[in-house]
Amino acid sequence: MKTEFFDLSGDGRNGIIEKAARVIRSGGLVAFPTETVYGLGANGFDEKAVLSIFEAKGRPHDNPLIMHVADLDMAAELGYLNEAFYKLASEYWPGPLTIIVKKHPIVNDIVTCGLDTVAIRMPSNDYARELIKAAGVPIAAPSANRSGKPSPVTARHVLTDMDGRIDMILDGGACEVGVESTVVTVCGETPTVLRPGGITPAQIEAALGSVRLDKAVTQMLPENEKPLAPGMKYKHYAPDCRVVIVEGKGAVNYIKARLAEDENACAMCFNGEEAVFPRAIAYGEEGNSVSLAHGVFAAMREADGRGISTLYVRCPRKDGVGIAVFNRLFRASGGSVVNV
Ligand code: AMP
Ligand code: MG
16 A cells, blocks of 8 residues: 655645545545644544554554544534533543543444443644544544554654555644543543543543542553553553663663663663763653653654664653653553662
Protein backbone atom coordinates (compact mmCIF):
# COMPACT_ATOMS: atom_id res chain seq x y z
CA MET A 1 0.00 0.00 0.00
CA LYS A 2 1.24 3.50 -0.79
CA THR A 3 0.95 5.90 2.14
CA GLU A 4 0.02 9.43 1.08
CA PHE A 5 1.48 12.28 3.14
CA PHE A 6 -0.25 15.69 3.35
CA ASP A 7 0.79 18.92 5.05
CA LEU A 8 -2.22 20.66 6.62
CA SER A 9 -0.52 24.01 7.15
CA GLY A 10 -1.02 25.19 3.55
CA ASP A 11 -4.02 26.47 1.56
CA GLY A 12 -5.39 23.09 0.61
CA ARG A 13 -6.41 22.23 4.18
CA ASN A 14 -10.16 21.87 3.58
CA GLY A 15 -9.70 19.70 0.49
CA ILE A 16 -7.24 17.44 2.30
CA ILE A 17 -9.56 16.98 5.28
CA GLU A 18 -12.47 16.19 2.92
CA LYS A 19 -10.31 13.61 1.16
CA ALA A 20 -9.24 12.06 4.48
CA ALA A 21 -12.89 11.92 5.60
CA ARG A 22 -13.74 10.01 2.40
CA VAL A 23 -10.91 7.56 3.12
CA ILE A 24 -12.31 7.02 6.64
CA ARG A 25 -15.86 6.52 5.33
CA SER A 26 -14.69 4.00 2.78
CA GLY A 27 -12.93 1.85 5.38
CA GLY A 28 -9.35 3.19 5.14
CA LEU A 29 -6.81 4.23 7.77
CA VAL A 30 -5.76 7.85 8.34
CA ALA A 31 -3.14 9.08 10.81
CA PHE A 32 -4.07 12.53 12.11
CA PRO A 33 -2.74 15.07 14.62
CA THR A 34 -4.36 15.55 18.03
CA GLU A 35 -3.19 17.70 20.95
CA THR A 36 -1.92 14.58 22.77
CA VAL A 37 -0.13 12.36 20.20
CA TYR A 38 -0.85 11.37 16.57
CA GLY A 39 -3.82 9.01 16.24
CA LEU A 40 -4.41 6.20 13.75
CA GLY A 41 -8.05 6.54 12.80
CA ALA A 42 -10.73 4.38 11.23
CA ASN A 43 -14.53 4.54 11.03
CA GLY A 44 -15.52 3.42 14.54
CA PHE A 45 -18.68 1.78 13.16
CA ASP A 46 -16.84 -0.29 10.51
CA GLU A 47 -15.71 -3.59 12.02
CA LYS A 48 -13.33 -4.44 9.19
CA ALA A 49 -11.69 -1.02 9.28
CA VAL A 50 -11.25 -1.22 13.05
CA LEU A 51 -9.66 -4.66 12.71
CA SER A 52 -7.17 -3.23 10.24
CA ILE A 53 -5.99 -0.75 12.91
CA PHE A 54 -4.92 -3.68 15.09
CA GLU A 55 -3.19 -5.22 12.09
CA ALA A 56 -1.31 -2.07 11.02
CA LYS A 57 -0.06 -1.46 14.57
CA GLY A 58 0.56 -5.07 15.56
CA ARG A 59 -1.68 -4.24 18.53
CA PRO A 60 -2.76 -7.06 20.88
CA HIS A 61 -6.46 -7.87 20.46
CA ASP A 62 -7.23 -7.37 24.13
CA ASN A 63 -6.33 -3.66 24.14
CA PRO A 64 -9.45 -1.57 23.42
CA LEU A 65 -9.57 1.64 21.36
CA ILE A 66 -10.74 5.16 22.14
CA MET A 67 -13.69 6.54 20.16
CA HIS A 68 -13.03 10.15 19.10
CA VAL A 69 -16.07 12.39 18.74
CA ALA A 70 -16.68 15.91 17.43
CA ASP A 71 -19.64 16.75 19.69
CA LEU A 72 -21.72 15.50 22.62
CA ASP A 73 -24.44 14.04 20.36
CA MET A 74 -21.89 11.64 18.92
CA ALA A 75 -20.80 10.68 22.44
CA ALA A 76 -24.42 10.07 23.50
CA GLU A 77 -24.80 7.63 20.62
CA LEU A 78 -21.94 5.52 21.97
CA GLY A 79 -22.51 5.25 25.68
CA TYR A 80 -24.62 5.93 28.74
CA LEU A 81 -23.60 9.44 29.81
CA ASN A 82 -24.06 9.93 33.56
CA GLU A 83 -23.78 13.03 35.72
CA ALA A 84 -20.06 12.58 36.38
CA PHE A 85 -19.47 12.30 32.64
CA TYR A 86 -21.23 15.60 31.96
CA LYS A 87 -19.34 17.38 34.73
CA LEU A 88 -16.00 16.26 33.32
CA ALA A 89 -16.96 16.93 29.71
CA SER A 90 -18.18 20.44 30.48
CA GLU A 91 -14.90 21.26 32.27
CA TYR A 92 -12.30 19.53 30.11
CA TRP A 93 -13.73 18.80 26.65
CA PRO A 94 -12.54 19.32 24.07
CA GLY A 95 -9.18 18.26 25.50
CA PRO A 96 -6.78 15.49 26.58
CA LEU A 97 -9.30 13.56 28.68
CA THR A 98 -10.79 10.15 27.77
CA ILE A 99 -13.90 9.20 29.74
CA ILE A 100 -15.05 5.59 30.15
CA VAL A 101 -18.80 4.94 30.40
CA LYS A 102 -21.14 1.95 29.94
CA LYS A 103 -21.43 1.28 26.22
CA HIS A 104 -24.53 1.16 24.04
CA PRO A 105 -25.02 -1.95 21.86
CA ILE A 106 -24.15 0.07 18.72
CA VAL A 107 -20.47 -0.05 19.72
CA ASN A 108 -18.78 -3.11 18.23
CA ASP A 109 -16.98 -5.57 20.54
CA ILE A 110 -13.91 -5.23 18.32
CA VAL A 111 -13.54 -1.61 19.53
CA THR A 112 -13.96 -2.42 23.22
CA CYS A 113 -12.34 -5.87 23.09
CA GLY A 114 -15.48 -7.35 24.59
CA LEU A 115 -15.74 -4.96 27.56
CA ASP A 116 -19.17 -3.55 28.40
CA THR A 117 -17.67 -0.05 28.57
CA VAL A 118 -16.45 2.39 25.93
CA ALA A 119 -13.70 5.02 26.04
CA ILE A 120 -14.71 8.38 24.50
CA ARG A 121 -12.74 11.56 23.85
CA MET A 122 -13.34 14.89 22.14
CA PRO A 123 -9.93 16.22 21.03
CA SER A 124 -9.21 19.95 21.12
CA ASN A 125 -7.00 19.89 18.03
CA ASP A 126 -8.96 21.70 15.29
CA TYR A 127 -7.77 19.41 12.47
CA ALA A 128 -8.86 16.35 14.46
CA ARG A 129 -12.35 17.69 15.17
CA GLU A 130 -12.77 18.89 11.57
CA LEU A 131 -11.85 15.41 10.34
CA ILE A 132 -14.33 13.68 12.67
CA LYS A 133 -17.07 16.14 11.69
CA ALA A 134 -16.36 15.70 7.99
CA ALA A 135 -16.34 11.90 8.33
CA GLY A 136 -19.67 12.07 10.16
CA VAL A 137 -18.81 9.02 12.29
CA PRO A 138 -16.87 8.54 15.51
CA ILE A 139 -13.24 7.76 14.72
CA ALA A 140 -11.72 4.82 16.58
CA ALA A 141 -8.07 5.66 17.09
CA PRO A 142 -5.13 4.47 19.15
CA SER A 143 -1.75 6.18 18.94
CA ALA A 144 -0.26 5.93 15.44
CA ASN A 145 2.90 4.01 16.40
CA ARG A 146 3.78 0.35 15.93
CA SER A 147 2.64 -1.39 19.11
CA GLY A 148 5.18 -1.09 21.92
CA LYS A 149 7.10 1.82 20.35
CA PRO A 150 7.07 5.37 21.74
CA SER A 151 3.96 7.29 20.67
CA PRO A 152 4.43 9.62 17.68
CA VAL A 153 4.36 13.34 18.39
CA THR A 154 5.21 14.43 14.83
CA ALA A 155 3.96 13.24 11.44
CA ARG A 156 7.54 12.13 10.64
CA HIS A 157 7.42 9.72 13.59
CA VAL A 158 4.22 8.25 12.13
CA LEU A 159 5.87 7.88 8.73
CA THR A 160 8.80 6.01 10.31
CA ASP A 161 6.46 3.43 11.86
CA MET A 162 3.57 3.27 9.40
CA ASP A 163 4.87 3.93 5.88
CA GLY A 164 3.27 1.39 3.55
CA ARG A 165 0.83 0.17 6.22
CA ILE A 166 -1.86 2.89 6.13
CA ASP A 167 -3.60 5.04 3.50
CA MET A 168 -2.84 8.55 4.66
CA ILE A 169 -0.85 10.70 7.08
CA LEU A 170 -2.00 14.24 7.87
CA ASP A 171 0.82 16.50 9.08
CA GLY A 172 -0.51 19.10 11.52
CA GLY A 173 2.78 19.91 13.23
CA ALA A 174 4.10 18.81 16.62
CA CYS A 175 1.57 17.73 19.26
CA GLU A 176 0.97 20.27 21.98
CA VAL A 177 0.76 17.99 25.05
CA GLY A 178 3.07 15.18 23.91
CA VAL A 179 1.69 12.32 26.05
CA GLU A 180 -1.55 10.39 25.56
CA SER A 181 -4.84 11.46 27.11
CA THR A 182 -5.76 10.91 30.72
CA VAL A 183 -8.10 7.90 30.91
CA VAL A 184 -10.71 8.11 33.69
CA THR A 185 -13.60 5.77 34.37
CA VAL A 186 -16.84 7.13 35.83
CA CYS A 187 -18.54 3.71 35.87
CA GLY A 188 -17.76 2.86 39.49
CA GLU A 189 -18.49 4.55 42.81
CA THR A 190 -15.30 6.67 42.80
CA PRO A 191 -13.93 8.12 39.56
CA THR A 192 -10.64 6.37 38.85
CA VAL A 193 -7.70 7.43 36.71
CA LEU A 194 -6.53 4.39 34.74
CA ARG A 195 -3.86 6.25 32.79
CA PRO A 196 -2.42 9.68 33.71
CA GLY A 197 -2.11 12.33 31.00
CA GLY A 198 -2.57 16.03 30.27
CA ILE A 199 -5.52 16.44 32.66
CA THR A 200 -4.26 15.86 36.23
CA PRO A 201 -5.94 13.83 39.00
CA ALA A 202 -6.31 17.12 40.92
CA GLN A 203 -8.28 18.62 38.01
CA ILE A 204 -10.61 15.61 38.02
CA GLU A 205 -11.04 15.88 41.76
CA ALA A 206 -11.85 19.58 41.37
CA ALA A 207 -14.72 18.69 39.01
CA LEU A 208 -16.08 15.61 40.80
CA GLY A 209 -15.07 15.97 44.45
CA SER A 210 -13.11 12.73 44.56
CA VAL A 211 -10.65 10.68 42.52
CA ARG A 212 -8.62 7.51 42.81
CA LEU A 213 -5.44 6.52 40.96
CA ASP A 214 -5.44 2.92 39.70
CA LYS A 215 -2.35 1.17 41.06
CA ALA A 216 -1.26 0.13 37.55
CA VAL A 217 -0.37 3.82 37.03
CA THR A 218 2.71 3.67 39.24
CA GLN A 219 3.38 -0.06 39.69
CA MET A 220 4.11 -3.00 37.42
CA LEU A 221 1.30 -5.47 38.11
CA PRO A 222 2.08 -9.15 38.72
CA GLU A 223 1.56 -11.47 35.71
CA ASN A 224 -1.76 -12.82 36.97
CA GLU A 225 -3.36 -9.45 37.73
CA LYS A 226 -5.50 -7.62 35.16
CA PRO A 227 -5.38 -3.81 35.16
CA LEU A 228 -8.63 -1.88 34.57
CA ALA A 229 -7.16 -0.33 31.41
CA PRO A 230 -5.88 -3.36 29.49
CA GLY A 231 -3.19 -1.26 27.80
CA MET A 232 -1.43 -0.62 31.11
CA LYS A 233 -0.14 -4.17 31.37
CA TYR A 234 2.18 -4.04 28.40
CA LYS A 235 5.79 -2.96 28.44
CA HIS A 236 5.11 0.03 26.40
CA TYR A 237 6.35 3.18 24.77
CA ALA A 238 9.88 1.79 24.66
CA PRO A 239 12.87 2.64 22.47
CA ASP A 240 15.08 -0.20 21.17
CA CYS A 241 17.50 0.01 24.10
CA ARG A 242 17.19 -0.75 27.81
CA VAL A 243 15.76 2.14 29.86
CA VAL A 244 16.67 2.82 33.51
CA ILE A 245 15.14 5.67 35.53
CA VAL A 246 17.54 7.21 38.06
CA GLU A 247 16.14 9.21 40.98
CA GLY A 248 17.55 10.81 44.11
CA LYS A 249 20.25 13.35 44.94
CA GLY A 250 23.06 11.19 43.55
CA ALA A 251 21.41 10.73 40.13
CA VAL A 252 23.81 12.87 38.07
CA ASN A 253 26.92 11.24 39.54
CA TYR A 254 25.44 7.75 39.21
CA ILE A 255 24.65 8.31 35.52
CA LYS A 256 28.12 9.77 34.90
CA ALA A 257 29.70 6.67 36.44
CA ARG A 258 27.56 4.32 34.28
CA LEU A 259 28.49 6.26 31.13
CA ALA A 260 32.18 6.06 32.06
CA GLU A 261 31.88 2.23 32.30
CA ASP A 262 29.88 1.75 29.11
CA GLU A 263 30.65 3.79 26.01
CA ASN A 264 27.28 2.83 24.48
CA ALA A 265 25.25 4.08 27.43
CA CYS A 266 23.58 7.47 27.10
CA ALA A 267 21.90 9.94 29.47
CA MET A 268 18.37 11.26 28.94
CA CYS A 269 18.68 14.48 30.88
CA PHE A 270 17.14 17.89 31.55
CA ASN A 271 17.82 20.87 29.27
CA GLY A 272 21.16 22.50 30.01
CA GLU A 273 22.70 19.30 31.44
CA GLU A 274 23.98 17.97 28.10
CA ALA A 275 27.53 19.16 28.78
CA VAL A 276 27.63 17.28 32.09
CA PHE A 277 27.48 13.89 30.32
CA PRO A 278 29.66 12.58 27.48
CA ARG A 279 26.52 11.39 25.65
CA ALA A 280 23.11 12.91 26.31
CA ILE A 281 19.67 13.57 24.89
CA ALA A 282 17.73 16.33 26.70
CA TYR A 283 13.97 15.98 27.08
CA GLY A 284 12.80 19.21 28.71
CA GLU A 285 13.21 21.67 31.55
CA GLU A 286 13.88 20.31 35.03
CA GLY A 287 10.83 20.66 37.29
CA ASN A 288 8.62 21.71 34.35
CA SER A 289 6.31 18.75 33.74
CA VAL A 290 4.56 20.33 30.76
CA SER A 291 7.92 20.77 29.04
CA LEU A 292 9.00 17.20 29.91
CA ALA A 293 5.69 15.73 28.66
CA HIS A 294 6.23 17.57 25.40
CA GLY A 295 9.73 16.12 24.96
CA VAL A 296 9.63 12.62 26.46
CA PHE A 297 8.57 10.57 23.41
CA ALA A 298 10.65 12.53 20.91
CA ALA A 299 13.74 11.95 23.09
CA MET A 300 13.08 8.20 23.32
CA ARG A 301 12.63 8.05 19.55
CA GLU A 302 15.88 9.95 19.08
CA ALA A 303 17.62 7.21 21.06
CA ASP A 304 16.50 4.63 18.48
CA GLY A 305 18.94 3.62 15.78
CA ARG A 306 21.97 5.04 17.59
CA GLY A 307 23.32 1.76 18.92
CA ILE A 308 22.64 2.81 22.52
CA SER A 309 22.86 -0.01 25.07
CA THR A 310 21.16 1.68 28.02
CA LEU A 311 19.39 4.99 28.37
CA TYR A 312 19.75 6.39 31.92
CA VAL A 313 16.90 8.81 32.49
CA ARG A 314 16.80 11.69 34.96
CA CYS A 315 13.58 11.16 36.95
CA PRO A 316 10.81 13.76 36.49
CA ARG A 317 8.68 15.16 39.34
CA LYS A 318 5.74 12.92 40.09
CA ASP A 319 3.06 15.51 40.68
CA GLY A 320 0.60 17.12 38.24
CA VAL A 321 1.35 16.22 34.63
CA GLY A 322 4.64 14.79 35.95
CA ILE A 323 2.77 11.58 36.93
CA ALA A 324 2.04 11.02 33.25
CA VAL A 325 5.68 11.59 32.28
CA PHE A 326 6.89 9.22 35.01
CA ASN A 327 4.27 6.62 34.01
CA ARG A 328 5.45 6.56 30.36
CA LEU A 329 9.11 6.29 31.40
CA PHE A 330 8.22 3.62 33.97
CA ARG A 331 6.47 1.53 31.28
CA ALA A 332 9.40 2.02 28.89
CA SER A 333 11.81 0.84 31.58
CA GLY A 334 9.72 -2.21 32.44
CA GLY A 335 9.73 -0.94 36.05
CA SER A 336 13.49 -0.38 36.32
CA VAL A 337 14.06 2.49 38.77
CA VAL A 338 17.30 3.12 40.69
CA ASN A 339 17.24 5.38 43.75
CA VAL A 340 20.63 6.86 44.63
P1 AMP B 1 -4.12 4.22 23.06
O1 AMP B 1 -5.21 4.04 22.07
O2 AMP B 1 -2.83 3.65 22.63
O3 AMP B 1 -4.02 5.62 23.54
O4 AMP B 1 -4.63 3.38 24.29
C1 AMP B 1 -5.94 3.54 24.81
C2 AMP B 1 -5.93 3.26 26.28
O5 AMP B 1 -7.28 3.32 26.79
C3 AMP B 1 -5.40 1.87 26.60
O6 AMP B 1 -4.63 1.91 27.80
C4 AMP B 1 -6.67 1.08 26.78
O7 AMP B 1 -6.47 -0.07 27.55
C5 AMP B 1 -7.60 2.10 27.43
N1 AMP B 1 -9.01 1.81 27.19
C6 AMP B 1 -9.70 1.91 26.02
N2 AMP B 1 -10.98 1.51 26.18
C7 AMP B 1 -11.12 1.13 27.47
C8 AMP B 1 -12.20 0.62 28.26
N3 AMP B 1 -13.41 0.41 27.72
N4 AMP B 1 -11.96 0.35 29.55
C9 AMP B 1 -10.74 0.55 30.10
N5 AMP B 1 -9.67 1.04 29.41
C10 AMP B 1 -9.85 1.33 28.12
MG1 MG C 1 -0.75 3.81 22.33
